[in-house]
Amino acid sequence: MKNRLATLLAGTALALLALPTHAADLKRAEEIVGGRCFLCHGMEGEAASALYPRLAGQHADYIAKQLADFKSGRRKSDTMSGMAADLSADEMKELGAFFQKKPATRSETTDADLAGVGRYIFTKGNTFSGVAACVSCHGPKGHGTPQLPRLAGQQALYLENQLKQFNTRERNNDNAVMHSIASRLTELEVKAVASYISTLE
Missing domain, CATH: 1.10.760.10 (Cytochrome c-like domain)
Known part of the structure; x- marks a missing residue:
């Protein structure tokens, strides 16, 4: 019984230790968004112009892949290549997670x-x-x-x-x-x- 309780407590402690790290990751992503991404994509991923993609609700893995492709040059964009140039793989994942959590928006039908x-x-x-x-x-x-x-x-x-x-x-x-x-x-x-x-x- 004591062993089972000790195992349960240890598992709970590990889970609680992981929470601040995740929060810190999203905080770092928010800093990056506030420093550069918001100019075109908005702080909530809503896009500042119809020329730029809405990122709110987009899949985290997909965003991370696109950022990696911009950085490597596989996807061409002078602007985005520069924006992604100094991002680490972890930061790309964090940015993906940040935008995936934002509520997606849509346009109204005009025609x-x-x-x-x-x-x-x-x-x-x-x-x-x-x-x-x-x-x-x-x-x-x-x-x-x-x-x-x-x-x-x-x-x-x-x-x-x-x-x-x-x-x-x-x-x-x-x-x-x-x-x-x-x-x-x-x-x-x-x-x-x-x-x-x-x-x-």
């Missing part, structure tokens, strides 16, 4: 007809041009996975720009499937699917 076309592409794809449905990888609500980004609520203009970069191969650090999909989307479909995704919760 129901356009969003309707986007909903069709998102849920069914386009069998006539060989475009796969977005839900097949990103899920029915656009919430993605730790490896695939959460799309729900993302800025429409940012999504349009990323699809164009996948099409031109300016962005090639991620799943090559996106190159094939983006190359088959018409300009209308790009705008429509981006518009629809931006409204998802």
Whole structure:
């Protein structure tokens, strides 16, 4: 009985010791966000402009990977390469955890007809041009996975720009499937699917 109690107390003590470390990690992430990230992405990951991605609610592992790719040059961006240059792997993970905890936001529908076309592409794809449905990888609500980004609520203009970069191969650090999909989307479909995704919760 004494041994079991001692083991339980020791385990509880270890768990309590781990809590301040996690809090300190998020505190460090908050310092980094307040020092640089907030300029474009906001303190809550809400994005200061439609040009920049919303990071609130994004998967921590996905954010950490993108930061690592910016740092290594696998993903091209003069601005982000500079921002990530001195980040450690731990800090990238901490930033991911920081933004994942923030509540995600979304946009309101401004053109129901356009969003309707986007909903069709998102849920069914386009069998006539060989475009796969977005839900097949990103899920029915656009919430993605730790490896695939959460799309729900993302800025429409940012999504349009990323699809164009996948099409031109300016962005090639991620799943090559996106190159094939983006190359088959018409300009209308790009705008429509981006518009629809931006409204998802």
